Amino acid sequence: MDELYRKLLAQLEEGQDTVLAFITEGDGSIPRTTGAYMLVGREGRIFGTIGGGNLEYQAVLHAQELVQEKKSEYREYDLGTGEGKGLGMVCGGRVKVYFYFMNGAHGEAESLAQALAAQEQYRSYWIFFALDGTGIRVLEKEAWEMLPAAQEKAGHCRILELDGKTYYAEEFCYDGKVYLFGGGHLAQELVPVLHHLDFCCIVLDDREEYVDKALFPDAGQTMLVDFTKLDEILSIRKNDYLVIVTRGHRCDADAEAFALRTGASYIGVVGSRRKTKYVREKLEAQGFTGEQLDSVYAPIGIEIGSETPAEIAISIAAQLIQIRSAKTGKRKGAHPALHT
Incomplete structure (x- = not known):
């Protein structure tokens, strides 16, 4: 994850518009699960993967469109096969992919730098991506545990409400x-x-x-x-x-x-x-x-x-x-x- 943060920060520092695509939900047979990340720029995929195959191909094309349009968006993909069955992949499942557009306008660089520092020092933290595309938050373990949402046993990847805004949240922990x-x-x-x-x-x-x-x-x-x-x-x-x-x-x-x-x-x-x-x-x-x-x-x-x-x-x-x-x-x- 630290390499992803570095590449994202480099894109922002260079003034390059970027889309971070990641899976937030999935069911059935799918090539990658929630928490798979892929970074896409104007020229195509930069780093990471959300599963390869036609899913990734179509996601890269859509991310490139969103880079041009400068907007974030949710999209669901059907990985079924046969006529009228989505992407024609043998997996047969469904995934929801969020395409988060960023150009630094919402202070993403500061949050990514905070996450990178925690990552490099092996400190546990949560990262939150606003699903309206308006910012990223990072909370280290102690701060997260003070929140009501921390008491819910809902897993390490989840969609939650925080201060009136909907986020995709994921925990990164280091147990030893x-x-x-x-x-x-x-x-x-x-x-x-x-x-x-x-x-x-x-x-x-x-x-x-x-x-x-x-x-x-x-x-x-x-x-x-x-x-x-x-x-x-x-x-x-x-x-x-x-x-x-x-x-x-x-x-x-x-x-x-x-x-x-x-x-x-x-x-x-x-x-x-x-x-x-x-x-x-x-x-x-x-x-x-x-x-x-x-x-x-x-x-x-x-x-x-x-x-x-x-x-x-x-x-x-x-x-x-x-x-x-x-x-x-x-x-x-x-x-x-x-x-x-």
Whole structure:
């Protein structure tokens, strides 16, 4: 989502009229759900997608017309097939797309900058798009929770009334940081992927050359540590993710022993089944129970036949998406990383 904000801000700073198209409602079989965003200018699509195919093609054409006309508009699309059945797509569902025209006249740049700042600092926030095309609002978590609408269990994307105006509203939340114990080749592949998925990554290693910020420009922080003294320097929350990808069995065991004492919601350890068995036996000897050890994802990641560090990174990222979705209760399209 941060890339979308940057591109929108660049368009506004350059004085370019722009339409932001996004799905606000959908039912049946549809290629993307609520919260899918697409940025369109005079020359066509700039960034993002609302599902591809004929839906996106027609939406881009309509957005270009609205750029010329300088107006916002709601439109519903029937994705059915056959004669007289809308766009002739096999999906068969229906979606409502809002086309928000902006040229900065309603202070959108300030709100987008506020949202971008929250995004970059992994602060939870709500963004509100006025459905009459007259402005964008951003409320961070604390301010949102003071509103009556926050008490309604209506999901992470919704249409609501706020101060007498109708908005499409969406929540962007960050439930925990990802601590990567080990800064080797796997971590170097994994951090950019997780950053793109809006996970905040902290990389820790006991080798100075593997916590060089140049290796991890996308990491929120890098730390030189002693794996036997992690208790002295880290304060882990329940919602954090602990990913153990150190250089060897001993460091893995030290990091996993620390992790098991934290109560973190996710602990994953890379390695072969033989290595996993070795570390488990060592931890059992330290007094950790079978129930505790069974809670660890080891070997880490979803089984996709991965072999290279890049492939393993994808399997780990997929598992973290799965865990995050289960924790937050969000459906597939609700998270910012799946919008753009």
